[in-house]
Amino acid sequence: MKRLHSICWAIAALSLLISCDSESEKPASPPAAESKVFVSNYPLAYFARRLSADPGQIYLPEINGDPAFWQPTAEDISTVQQCNPLILNGATYEKWLNTVTVPRRRIVDTSSSFQDQWINIENEVTHQHGPKGPHSHNGIVFTTWLDLSQAARQAQSLADALGEKNPLTNSDLPNQLKNLISDLDGLNAALKKLTNNKPQLQLVASHPVYQYFARAYNLDIQAVLWEPDVYPEEQQWTELEKILTTHPAQWMIWEGPPLEKSVQRLKKMGLGSVVFDPCANQPDSGDFLSIMQQNIKNLRPVFAQ
Amino acid sequence: MIKAIGNSFFIAGRYLLYHKGRSLILIIALAIILFVPVFLNIIVSQSRKQLSSRADDTPLILGAPGSSLDLAMSNLYFVAKQPASITYQDAIDIEQSGLATAIPLHTGFRVGDFRIVGTTLDYFEHRQLNIKDGRLMAMLGEAVVGASAARRLNCSAGDSLVSTPENFIDIAGQYPLKMKVTGVLAATGTADDEAVFVDLRTSWVIAGLGHGHQDLSKNKDPSITLKSDDKNTVTANAKLITYIEITAKNLASFHFHGDDSGFPISSAILVPKDEKSKALLLGRYQNPSQSQTRQLIRPPLIMQELIDAIFRIKTVLDVVVIVVAISTALTILLVFILSLRLRARELTTIFRLGCGRLTTAGFVIAELFLIAAASLILAALLITLTNHWGHTLLIQMLQER
Numbered sequence: 001m002k003r004l005h006s007i008c009w010a011i012a013a014l015s016l017l018i019s020c021d022s023e024s025e026k027p028a029s030p031p032a033a034e035s036k037v038f039v040s041n042y043p044l045a046y047f048a049r050r051l052s053a054d055p056g057q058i059y060l061p062e063i064n065g066d067p068a069f070w071q072p073t074a075e076d077i078s079t080v081q082q083c084n085p086l087i088l089n090g091a092t093y094e095k096w097l098n099t100v101t102v103p104r105r106r107i108v109d110t111s112s113s114f115q116d117q118w119i120n121i122e123n124e125v126t127h128q129h130g131p132k133g134p135h136s137h138n139g140i141v142f143t144t145w146l147d148l149s150q151a152a153r154q155a156q157s158l159a160d161a162l163g164e165k166n167p168l169t170n171s172d173l174p175n176q177l178k179n180l181i182s183d184l185d186g187l188n189a190a191l192k193k194l195t196n197n198k199p200q201l202q203l204v205a206s207h208p209v210y211q212y213f214a215r216a217y218n219l220d221i222q223a224v225l226w227e228p229d230v231y232p233e234e235q236q237w238t239e240l241e242k243i244l245t246t247h248p249a250q251w252m253i254w255e256g257p258p259l260e261k262s263v264q265r266l267k268k269m270g271l272g273s274v275v276f277d278p279c280a281n282q283p284d285s286g287d288f289l290s291i292m293q294q295n296i297k298n299l300r301p302v303f304a305q
Numbered sequence: 306m307i308k309a310i311g312n313s314f315f316i317a318g319r320y321l322l323y324h325k326g327r328s329l330i331l332i333i334a335l336a337i338i339l340f341v342p343v344f345l346n347i348i349v350s351q352s353r354k355q356l357s358s359r360a361d362d363t364p365l366i367l368g369a370p371g372s373s374l375d376l377a378m379s380n381l382y383f384v385a386k387q388p389a390s391i392t393y394q395d396a397i398d399i400e401q402s403g404l405a406t407a408i409p410l411h412t413g414f415r416v417g418d419f420r421i422v423g424t425t426l427d428y429f430e431h432r433q434l435n436i437k438d439g440r441l442m443a444m445l446g447e448a449v450v451g452a453s454a455a456r457r458l459n460c461s462a463g464d465s466l467v468s469t470p471e472n473f474i475d476i477a478g479q480y481p482l483k484m485k486v487t488g489v490l491a492a493t494g495t496a497d498d499e500a501v502f503v504d505l506r507t508s509w510v511i512a513g514l515g516h517g518h519q520d521l522s523k524n525k526d527p528s529i530t531l532k533s534d535d536k537n538t539v540t541a542n543a544k545l546i547t548y549i550e551i552t553a554k555n556l557a558s559f560h561f562h563g564d565d566s567g568f569p570i571s572s573a574i575l576v577p578k579d580e581k582s583k584a585l586l587l588g589r590y591q592n593p594s595q596s597q598t599r600q601l602i603r604p605p606l607i608m609q610e611l612i613d614a615i616f617r618i619k620t621v622l623d624v625v626v627i628v629v630a631i632s633t634a635l636t637i638l639l640v641f642i643l644s645l646r647l648r649a650r651e652l653t654t655i656f657r658l659g660c661g662r663l664t665t666a667g668f669v670i671a672e673l674f675l676i677a678a679a680s681l682i683l684a685a686l687l688i689t690l691t692n693h694w695g696h697t698l699l700i701q702m703l704q705e706r
Contacts, residue, residue, distance in 0.1 A: 071557060074487070077443035081426065098515075099445040099556050101504040103426045105406065 037162070038083035040094050041067040042281050043145040044110065046288035047155045048087060051162055051176045059083055066280055068093050068142055072100060085161045089154070091118050093142035108161040110154035111144045118144075119211045143209045143278055147216035148188035148292075152181050187292050191217050194296060197303045202249040204240065204271065209278055210253060222247045228256040228275075237265070244269070251302045274298050309667070317671035327644070328676065334637055335680035338630045340687045345626065347688065349619045351695045353612050359495060360608035362432070364583060365405070367395060367590075368572035370600045377607040380572045382496040383412050383420035390569035391599060393505075397566055399575055404582035406431075408574040411508040415469045416484075419454040422500045423508025423570075431576060434497055438462050439488030442504055445559055446551025448484040449502045452492035453697075460486050465550075466501060468511050482511045483550035494697070509561065509568050510551070517548040517559035575601070645669070 036059040037052065039045045049055035059079070063070045068089075072080070077100045080086065086102060088094050090111035111118070119141040145151040159177040195201070195217040203214075208223035222243050226232050232240075243249075251272045263273045275298050277283070279291045286294070321328040359381050368376040369389035378384045396407035408431055411423035428434075429441065439462025442449050448466055450458065460466060464486045484503060492498055509515050548555045561568075577583035590601035645652075655665050 073553070074440075074443040074447070078440055081441065081443065098506065098561065099551075099559055101426060101442045101444070101447070101506075105400070105425075105427055 036079075036083045038080050038086045040070075040086075040088045042279060042283070043151065043288055044087050044089060044154065044158060045282070047151075047158050047180060048162070050180050051155070051159050051173060053172070060282065063281060068095060068280065070094075070096050072096055077102065087158055087161060089142060089144060091115075091142045091144050092140040093144075108157060110157040110161075111150070113153055113157055114144075114150055117150075119215070121208070121211075141209075141211040143280070144212055146210060146213040146278055148184050148191060149216065150212060152184040152188070155180050155184060183289055187289070187296070188216075190296050191299075194299060194303050195219060201303070202247055203302070204243065204247070204249045204252045206252060206254045206258070209255065210276070213276075220247070221253070222249070226262075228254050228258045228262075231259055231261055241269070244271075272301070274302055309664070310671075313664070313667040313671040314675070316668050317675055320668070321672060321675055331637060331640070331676050332679045332683060334633055335676065336683035336687065338633050339680060339684035342623070342626050342630070343684070343688050344691050345619060345622055347691050347695055349615060352615055355495075356608045356612055357605065360604035363574055363604045364577055365575035365586060366572050366602050366604055367391065367399065367407070367575055368600055368602070370597065373600065373602045373607050374611065376572060376600065376602055377604045379412060380410060380574065381604060383422060383500055387413055387571060390571060391573070392566065393568045393570050394566040395599060396570060396573045399573065399586070402586075403578070404586050405575040405577040408576070409505055409570040410572055410574065411505055411512075411569065412571045413569075414508060414511050416454075416466045416501050417458065417469060419451075419458065420500050421448075421468060421508060421511065422502050423505040423511075424502060425505055428502070428574070431574065432493075432495075432497055434493065435491045436488045437491040439486070442487050442502070442507075444551070445504065445507055445510065445556060446482065446484055447487045447503070447507070449488045449490060450486055451490050451498040451500045451502070453498035454501055455486075455489040460489075462486055462488050480513075480547060480549045482507070485551075505570070506561070506565075507551075509565070510559065512569070514563070514568055515559060515561035517551065517555050641673070 036057050037048055038059050039048050040060075042060065045058055045060040048058045052058055060067075061070065061072070061076055061079075080100075080102055084103075084106045086107045088097070088107055088109050090109035093111075121139055121141055145154060155177065159173060163173055199218045200220050202220045202222075205221050205223040206226040206228060208225070210219075210221050210223065213219070214221040224232075224236060224240055224243065226236060250270060251274055252266055253274055253276045255276075255278055257275055258273055266273055276295045277291050279288055283291055360377070363381060366376060366380045368380070369391050371388055375386055376388045379386065379388050390413075393409060396409040399405050399407040406427060408425060408427045409423075410428070412420050414421040414423075422428075426441065436449070437452065439449075450460060450466070455461060458466065466484050466486060468482045468484065470481050484501075484507065490497065490502075503511075506515065548558070551559060575586065577586060587601060587603075590599060652665055655668070656662070
């Protein structure tokens, strides 16, 4: 009898255990609501902050150097995954995009509206391995905002995205956009007026980032691959001399303040130095508007009659 | 009276325990008769529930022409028979049409027995999949593992998994890719528990469409270079080191050859914006020019056809079960009658000891009752187990091994 009793208890306990459903856990609550707006470079961050009711919600990661060559960590991308929308410069600016997992449906490509006007770089290094055909890493020029009319179109795309997707948007968005576009148009007009003094002026750029700038303002720019804070090697000076034989420029445009040593040597070659900061990353002081105004001011001696 | 019944059950219990083997066989035989019809009903109803619920959550599937059932099963359950590929451009076109959200799936590779599903983060939102441990994949080469797959692969966040080469003989084929597990999904009781999820681009890396290797422009070993021309074209030989694991150090060297819009996907889940968009999409892919290169299927309809087929089979099985049950019941009855004959001397002794015929019959009825009760308990246990594990069993049956 005692044994039968034990068996009955064992059966009851087993039934109880089985009835506890351990396998099919119900899905947890949906992901936390996305509130931050990701922007991939400073010009977009500046536009977004001017358009948004809550500028604090604009997320531009702290990036050391050019945001186009950002190498995000998994933690950075986990933060980006929580943002909505993801405002990108486009035109292949975000080199990191191919190696990360982000919600692609939330992406807003601000330069796609003028995709037919993107400039393609050619003659970059091509390589081949195995029996497959050669391939290169040539690409699209991505400093689209240096044509201020394109920057205005990017601001328009950004405003559309904020209006459609983000609850941060305030009712004042149309006015904010109008003011921003007005400022950008002002910069564009000022540059056009300045560069009209010397159409097709030949210039040398320290870096190949001024293609849209040259096209928009009717300039003839050839670039070397120099860094403002690094004194060029002799081979680089030789390359510059070679360029100058067919492209007699009198000014070099720098992305940032060059070394005095470089300025002096350029001066001896008959080249003046002027800074036109593309302002791709958060500046130490000022903002996009003031930096661009300073850039125009810097260019005045170049186009002086 | 109660005491007499109690005594009958005591005698019957002692008798059954004395003849353990025979009693056990009778109990099991009777339990099977009771269990099998219920088991069939449970499995069929769970199949219907399982097949229809997942299909109902998948309004449309876009894929290559061919068997619509294969396409549905491949997309919904990641079964091994892979449909022909379509291109990523097909998914982009749907997105750009604004009619639906397209969720691409690339299910061409495995880790052991488990499918690698290359997809986008939209898949996790659509299927309401949540991370139980760790985080979603963020970088190329990272993987998130389904609950059941994690348990059977014995892996958790921080571990690594290696993709299984499709062909061991093809030494020039794709390299296996070592993937970092970043998270394990909460169990859902669906095919997602049995999969390893990666970013779509990671599946393209496994397919050999993207890779990372040492920088040729910095190469100082002349034996790697086959030729180098004036057009900055460098041709390397097989000595060039191609990475089989994506790490923070070599991540930047990974690149894809060609336009990703032309890269393959197995199929795409389409989630139309509304009924009108759904009708427009269906109309678009019924167009003869489109239907020759792509097919758009409605999984609920495909699955309903499969369920109908299962029900037709079940009807046949029901008849078989009834015939077997009657035959088994008759056999048990025969065994019982024969055992009574064998027990004739024992029953006569009981009678001579002073027990009436009614009391003797009471012993036999109590034996029958105890056997029936034990069979019922055993059948109930088996039914509970089936209820509990049936869906897991089904999912495993659906996954091709």
